[in-house]
Amino acid sequence: MKQLNEQAIEDIAMGAAVLGTGGGGDPFIGKMMALEAVKKYGPVSVVTVDELEDQAQVVPVCMIGAPTVMAEKIPSMEQVTAAIECLEQEKGQAVDAVMPIEIGGVNSLIPIVAAAKKGIPVLDADAMGRAFPESQMVTFHLEGYLPGSVTLADEKGNVTLLRPIDGAWSERLARAITVEMGGSASMCDYWLSGADVKRAVIPGTLHTVEKIGRIIREAHGKMENPVRNILRELQGYELFTGKVVHIERSIDGGFTRGKAAIEGTDRDRSKVMNLYFQNEHLLAEEDGKLRAVPPDLIAVLDEETGYPVTTENIRYGARVTVVAFPAHLKWRTEVGLETAGPRYFGYDCDYIPVEKLCKGGKAE
Amino acid sequence: MTYRLGIDVGGTNTDAVILDESRQVVAKVKQPTTSDVMTGIYRAIEKLLAQAPVDRGSIRYAMLGTTQCTNAIVERKQLNRVGIIRIGAQATTAVPPLAGWDDTLRQVIGEHIHVLSGGYEYSGKTIAPFDEEGLKQAVREMRGKVQSIAVIGVFSPVRVEQERQAAQIIREIAPEMHVSLSHEIGSIGLVERENATILNAALMNVIQGVVDGFNGALQKHRIGAELYLGQNDGTLMSSQYALQYPIFTIACGPTNSIRGAMHLSGLKDAIIVDIGGTTTDVGVVQKGFPRQSALAVDVGGVRTNFRMPDILSIGLGGGTVIHEKGSELTIGPESVGYLLPERGQAFGGPVLTATDVAICLGLADIPGTDPTRVRLSPAYAQRAHRRMVEKVADAIDRMKTSPDAVPVVLVGGGAS
Numbered sequence: 046m047k048q049l050n051e052q053a054i055e056d057i058a059m060g061a062a063v064l065g066t067g068g069g070g071d072p073f074i075g076k077m078m079a080l081e082a083v084k085k086y087g088p089v090s091v092v093t094v095d096e097l098e099d100q101a102q103v104v105p106v107c108m109i110g111a112p113t114v115m116a117e118k119i120p121s122m123e124q125v126t127a128a129i130e131c132l133e134q135e136k137g138q139a140v141d142a143v144m145p146i147e148i149g150g151v152n153s154l155i156p157i158v159a160a161a162k163k164g165i166p167v168l169d170a171d172a173m174g175r176a177f178p179e180s181q182m183v184t185f186h187l188e189g190y191l192p193g194s195v196t197l198a199d200e201k202g203n204v205t206l207l208r209p210i211d212g213a214w215s216e217r218l219a220r221a222i223t224v225e226m227g228g229s230a231s232m233c234d235y236w237l238s239g240a241d242v243k244r245a246v247i248p249g250t251l252h253t254v255e256k257i258g259r260i261i262r263e264a265h266g267k268m269e270n271p272v273r274n275i276l277r278e279l280q281g282y283e284l285f286t287g288k289v290v291h292i293e294r295s296i297d298g299g300f301t302r303g304k305a306a307i308e309g310t311d312r313d314r315s316k317v318m319n320l321y322f323q324n325e326h327l328l329a330e331e332d333g334k335l336r337a338v339p340p341d342l343i344a345v346l347d348e349e350t351g352y353p354v355t356t357e358n359i360r361y362g363a364r365v366t367v368v369a370f371p372a373h374l375k376w377r378t379e380v381g382l383e384t385a386g387p388r389y390f391g392y393d394c395d396y397i398p399v400e401k402l403c404k405g406g407k408a409e
Numbered sequence: 410m411t412y413r414l415g416i417d418v419g420g421t422n423t424d425a426v427i428l429d430e431s432r433q434v435v436a437k438v439k440q441p442t443t444s445d446v447m448t449g450i451y452r453a454i455e456k457l458l459a460q461a462p463v464d465r466g467s468i469r470y471a472m473l474g475t476t477q478c479t480n481a482i483v484e485r486k487q488l489n490r491v492g493i494i495r496i497g498a499q500a501t502t503a504v505p506p507l508a509g510w511d512d513t514l515r516q517v518i519g520e521h522i523h524v525l526s527g528g529y530e531y532s533g534k535t536i537a538p539f540d541e542e543g544l545k546q547a548v549r550e551m552r553g554k555v556q557s558i559a560v561i562g563v564f565s566p567v568r569v570e571q572e573r574q575a576a577q578i579i580r581e582i583a584p585e586m587h588v589s590l591s592h593e594i595g596s597i598g599l600v601e602r603e604n605a606t607i608l609n610a611a612l613m614n615v616i617q618g619v620v621d622g623f624n625g626a627l628q629k630h631r632i633g634a635e636l637y638l639g640q641n642d643g644t645l646m647s648s649q650y651a652l653q654y655p656i657f658t659i660a661c662g663p664t665n666s667i668r669g670a671m672h673l674s675g676l677k678d679a680i681i682v683d684i685g686g687t688t689t690d691v692g693v694v695q696k697g698f699p700r701q702s703a704l705a706v707d708v709g710g711v712r713t714n715f716r717m718p719d720i721l722s723i724g725l726g727g728g729t730v731i732h733e734k735g736s737e738l739t740i741g742p743e744s745v746g747y748l749l750p751e752r753g754q755a756f757g758g759p760v761l762t763a764t765d766v767a768i769c770l771g772l773a774d775i776p777g778t779d780p781t782r783v784r785l786s787p788a789y790a791q792r793a794h795r796r797m798v799e800k801v802a803d804a805i806d807r808m809k810t811s812p813d814a815v816p817v818v819l820v821g822g823g824a825s
Contacts, residue, residue, distance in 0.1 A: 073712075077600065078503040114531050116598045118563050119501040158503065200500040201536065227530040290812060308812075361810050 047252075048088040049157060049167070054079045056258030059352075061153035063257050063275065064250075066342050067356040068301075068324035069150015069176030070112035074119055079154045082122060082161035089157050090166040092142050094248040101239035102138055103168055104129060105146040106159045109180075109197070109219055110229035112151060118229060120200055125159045127198035128233045131206055135194050136236060144168035144242075146183060146235075148250040149176025149325070155231070170246040172235070174373040175342050178300055178324040180219075181212045182385045184375045185235045188245040192234040195219060199226035247373045253278070261351050271351035272366050281370040282403040284329055284336045285318040286311055286348060289363045294356075300324050305345075305359055307367065318367060320345070321392070322356040328392055329367060337369035338392065340376035340385040341399040344368050369399045411467050414457070414634060416450055416623075417474040417665050418442060421686030421728070421747040425453035427461055427468070432672070436461035441747050447622030454630050468632050473623050474639035474665040478655045481615045482709035488611040489556040490519040492586075494544060495603065496571050497528030497563030500536055506561075506603060511710060518611055521555050523547040527571050528563030536563060539571045541578060548582045557587035557610040561603040565592040587613045587653075594656060594715060601714030608711060609656035616655035620648045641717050643668050643699045659708055660717045663690045667699045667718065670818040680805055684821040686728040687744040691721045691804045723804050726821075728753070729763040731793055738789070740796055754783045761785065766793045 049057070058076035061069070083089060097103070106129055108115055133139055143156040143163075148171040160167040172183040185192075192215040195207040205222055209215040215234060223230045237245065257275055264271030276283060287309040294303035302323045309316040318336070321328040326343040329336040337343050345354040348364040359365075375381055377398065383389065386396045412435070416425045419442060427436040438456040443449040450473075458465070481487045493506045506522045507515055525547070527539035551558070558579055562572045572590045579588050589610040595602035623636060636648035639661040651658065666683035670676075677697045683690045693700040702719035706712075724742025728749045732739040745752040745760055752758040755768040755778035767773040769783040769790045785793075805817060 074504065074600070077508055081504055081508055111531075113597060116600075118497070118528070118530070118536070119504050119599055121499045121502040123499070123502075125503070200502075202499070227532075227534075227536065288806075362807050364807065 047091045049083065049091060050088050051080055051083060053255055054083060054154070054157065056255045056262060057153060057157075057251065058258065059261050060254030060257035060259075061149055061151075062353040062355070063261075063344050063346070064174075064254055064342065065149030065176045065325070065353065065355070066344050067322055067326040067354070067359070068178065069147065069152065071116070071355070072151050072154060074116055075108075075151035075154030075158075078120070078122070079157040079161070082158040086161040086164065089160045091169050091251065092166040093169045094243055094246065097142065097168065097239040097242060099238065099240040099243075101141040101242075102136070102236065103142050103144055103239060103242050104132060104140050104233050104236045105144050105172065106156050106231065106233050107146045107152040108155055108229060109232045110223045110226075114228035115151070118200070118227060120229070120231060122158060122162050124198045124200045125155060125231045126162050127202070127204050128196045128231045129159060129163065131196040131198065131204045132194060132233045132236055135196075135206060140165065140236075141239075142166045142168045144246070145171040145251065147171055147173040147176050148247075148254055149173070152176075153251070153254060167251065168242070168246075169251040170242070170248045171250045172246055174247040174250055174376070175340075176325055177385060180216045183235070184247055184373075185237075185245050186212055187375055187378065187380050187384060190235060190237070190241065190245055193236055195232065195234040197222050197226065197230045197232050199230050201226075247375065264351060270349065272346055272368065275346070275351060276368060279370040281368050282337075282399060283366060284343075284369050284403070285309060285313050285316070285331060285367040287313055287316075287318065287365065289359060289361055289365060292359060292361060301356055303356065307365065310364070320367065323390060324356060326356060327390055328387065329369065335394060335397065336402055337399045338387040338394060338396055338402075339390055340372040340381060340396075342370040342372060344370070369403070371399055410463075411469045412463050414454070414468050414471040414632070415474075416453060416472070417639075417662075418449065419476060419662060419685065421749075423449045423453050425450075425457055427457050427463060435463070441750070447626055450623060451626040451629060454626060454632070458630070465630060465632050468634045470637065471623070471627055471632065471634040472637045472639060472645060473619070474661045475619055475658060476662045477619050478612050478615055478658050479660075479662070479708070481612060482608060482659075482711075485513050485517050485709070487615050487618070488517050489614045490517075490521070490554065491607055491610040492521040492547070492551040492555040492558040493523065493603075493607060494547060494558060494560045494575060495522075495524045496526075496539060496561065496575065497536065497599075498524050498526045500528055500563055501599060504600060506607070508600070509712070510604075514709070514711070518607065519555060521551050529565070529568045529571070531564055531567060533564075533568045539574065541574075544575055544578050545582060548579050548586075552583045552586075555586070557589065557613045559589045559591070559603070559606040559610040561591040561599070561606055563599060564597075565590070566596055566602075589653075593654070596714060598714045601712050604711045605656055605708075605713040605715050608708060608713070609654060612655035613652075616652055616658075620652060623648070639665050639668075641715070642701065643718070656715065660720070663692055663720045663722075664699050664718045666690065666820050667692045667694055670694075670820045671697065674816070674818045676816055676818065679816040679818050680808055682801060682805065682817060682819050682821075684801075684819065685726045686746050686749060687724070687726045688722045689725045689801060689804065689821075691723075691808045692718055693808050693810070719808075721804050721808050723800055725763065725797060725800050727762070727764045731761045731763065731766060733761065733789070738793055738796065740793065740800070750777065753778075755779060757782055763793075763797060766790050766797070770794055
């Protein structure tokens with residue numbers, strides 16, 4: 046079984062920012078928490094989906110609420126495990142492994158904190174394969190699982206247990222409680238057996254973000270450009286290289302929505318890419334032609350360093366390379382596209398896989 | 410007629426000017442920064458007065474821009490020990506103060522850390538009652554071991570009472586201690602604001618030395634002017650204010666260049682390129698003030714979030730070392746810095762620098778140099794020159810905010 050040390054945590058944080066596809070919250074606080082937890086409680090073991098026993102008990106743990114609140118009112122370690130322990134009481138058994146609900150952004154790191162403190166492994170898998178803005182956008186939902194009992198905990202010691210009738214109610218109730226808890230809380234839902242986990246998760250994603258982070262770090266050390274190696278790792282496509290020339294951004298219904306226009310340089314000279322986002326980068330078109338649509342992943346990387354650029358930090362004059370990666374097959378089903386396809390996000394187009402849109406293009 | 414005296418102490422050179430009432434430059438000097446910076450200031454004033462024999466009594470204002478605080482942090486020197494009071498437990502305990510700081514800096518600051526109950530929610534409601542007794546005990550314990558105390562309350566930018574209350578308690582128990590309150594230093598983002606506040610508290614001795622030295626240099630010259638220090642956003646602060654908030658001087662180097670370039674060019678919207686000895690710093694003036702950066706800023710490896718000018722710094726300056734390896738040509742990033750007059754080839758030294766390339770091509774003529782000393786073929790010098798121009802042009806383009814043409818102002822020793 047592999048162990049996560051401090052270097053691995055740094056790499057996961059960087060890679061998680063890439064798969065955060067511009068959103069998912071700044072992994073910084075999550076990284077600091079995970080580093081501290083490993084320093085205090087020792088390294089964390091990683092268990093793969095294949096290694097997991099069918100009767101093992103697994104629970105995702107994450108933070109819910111505004112990332113800005115979390116950056117100021119940083120959680121306690123105890124509140125992260127309190128949500129798990131409440132669910133253990135409810136179930137009458139101990140949890141064998143924790144897992145990230147999403148692999149993009151800050152929530153990739155929270156299970157490492159819990160795993161270190163509880164002395165249990167973290168599962169190399171997640172339920173999105175990226176970051177998404179809404180909580181029903183998880184593969185558990187696609188596979189027909191309900192959230193089951195849901196727990197929320199704050200730093201004051203308050204813990205709540207909910208038994209919502211479905212995912213939508215879980216979201217409504219959890220949001221309301223989170224507000225009362227001070228705008229940020231730790232949360233557990235979708236307690237699953239090892240057998241269910243094998244059906245309902247995207248395997249190997251923790252390892253993937255670690256590898257991406259390592260690629261960026263090593264390239265940085267050698268003053269090389271990591272973009273090509275990132276594309277190879279994720280079977281991705283380079284869509285466009287250019288300079289951001291226009292940004293529109295508004296806060297709407299709790300989301301950051303907007304559009305960025307990028308003017309091409311080098312081989313994309315005299316072309317323009319429009320990038321649409323809602324917390325995450327969602328849709329890319331070049332001179333009116335679609336280049337990538339959700340649920341496929343779009344990441345904006347600094348042209349030189351390969352560091353990911355978030356939708357909040359993208360700004361005029363930035364030199365960027367826009368890349369796209371195919372979403373996991375679970376998202377390319379009918380229910381997957383209903384949940385997170387282009388029409389769900391309000392774009393008037395059908396889903397076309399990125400490999401088709403980029404046919405004859407710049408695949409690595 | 411009254412006058413103003415302006416002094417900028419950079420890593421390489423100390424520049425000084427005297428302006429008259431209509432803000433015209435009546436005297437200016439440039440001289441290498443000395444290891445004892447205050448002697449440098451004294452000498453600079455001496456030369457200014459020799460150039461323009463103005464009546465000392467008519468110099469009413471004296472402004473200083475200095476990177477002393479920045480250097481103290483980067484070099485981990487002269488910093489004082491700091492007591493750290495964070496108010497917010499049980500929240501925040503997953504990331505303790507000084508997490509992510511390197512060992513040298515931790516040791517210099519000392520690890521006097523107290524995380525106390527208290528803090529606010531984003532709404533201004535109390536998270537937990539403020540632990541006054543805990544604070545009193547902590548202050549008594551730290552007395553004599555630290556010179557200043559940094560107080561950081563959760564959501565203090567939203568509600569300041571607990572931090573103020575803490576300051577009052579500290580002053581009652583230990584009136585000799587400096588107190589830095591986080592809500593006066595930074596914005597939302599606990600770790601970054603805390604780091605900035607701790608650095609501020611650690612700079613108390615350094616800033617006292619700067620102000621005393623500046624005062625001393627003026628007094629020796631019998632100049633009774635009001636003292637000001639340049640701060641990050643391009644405005645000035647009185648020396649009394651600077652003694653409380655030394656961290657606000659941290660980026661005044663590039664800011665001073667931007668303000669000076671604006672003043673001399675008369676432009677309110679422009680890109681300013683400050684070519685120094687070690688780096689070229691590109692900044693933007695918008696409506697008369699330096700554009701501010703919204704991102705977290707690393708100061709000496711410590712992540713902070715207070716407002717800083719938006720500067721793109723590239724490793725190219727007058728002292729930048731040019732490496733020749735066969736046909737390979739690399740520019741920097743290392744620099745001989747203020748040692749240029751000893752190390753540069755045109756000055757008779759062994760190192761090939763950007764200045765040597767300019768002299769070799771006849772683009773610059775500096776007293777004490779000889780182009781024939783530069784061991785460089787003209788073709789190679791042309792190539793190096795082209796690469797340097799490309800680097801600067803690219804940096805300018807990155808800082809532009811629209812595709813429209815924008816005036817560019819070149820300043821600094823390397824600009825000529």
